[in-house]
Amino acid sequence: MVELLWSFAPAYQRWSESLLAEKGLSPQRLRILGSIHERGPRIMSELKKELGVTATNVTALVDSLEKDGLVVRRRHPTDRRATVIELSDKVMTELSPRCTEYKEQVAELFSDLSDQECKMFVKTLEKLWSRLQG
Numbered sequence: 001m002v003e004l005l006w007s008f009a010p011a012y013q014r015w016s017e018s019l020l021a022e023k024g025l026s027p028q029r030l031r032i033l034g035s036i037h038e039r040g041p042r043i044m045s046e047l048k049k050e051l052g053v054t055a056t057n058v059t060a061l062v063d064s065l066e067k068d069g070l071v072v073r074r075r076h077p078t079d080r081r082a083t084v085i086e087l088s089d090k091v092m093t094e095l096s097p098r099c100t101e102y103k104e105q106v107a108e109l110f111s112d113l114s115d116q117e118c119k120m121f122v123k124t125l126e127k128l129w130s131r132l133q134g
Contacts, residue, residue, distance in 0.1 A: 019105050023098040024068075028053070028061055033070060033091065041086040043076060070095065 017027055025033075028051065035050055036042055042050075048058040062085055065071040069090045076082035110118065 015109075016106070019102055023102060025098075028057075029065055029070075032058075032061055032065060032085075033087065033095065036071070036085060036087050037091075041074070041084045043079075043082045043084055045082070047085065 020027060020030060031051060032047055035047065044055070044058055044062065047062070048055055051058060051061075053061075062071060062073070066073060069088055071085050071091075072088050074084045074086055076084050110121075113121065
């Protein structure tokens with residue numbers, strides 16, 4: 001089982017990243033956008049901690065996303081030292097359809113699994129994810 005997982009995980013990651021690259025996204029950029037989408041506007045230090053990257057890296061990623069019009073920087077309402085990163089309107093109009101296409105392609109990969117197999121797979125992933133979260 002370990003050997004299969006060891007082989008599957010990088011293969012799936014390469015396949016997934018190639019789909020994202022076709023849509024102009026890197027995994028790191030998508031993680032930032034997803035985090036802000038799920039949790040709301042975030043300050044840079046929160047994104048840095050969540051991604052496990054340096055301040056320089058998160059700044060470069062946010063700079064790139066801002067250049068592409070996907071995020072905007074706002075002044076923090078109470079902390080003059082912090083900058084709040086928010087999703088732009090462009091994300092919903094341009095990026096959402098690309099994410100939908102990506103999800104459909106991932107769903108196609110798993111389409112040969114029965115409903116029962118999918119449920120067990122999800123349950124197993126949730127259990128493993130929970131253990132990894134401590």
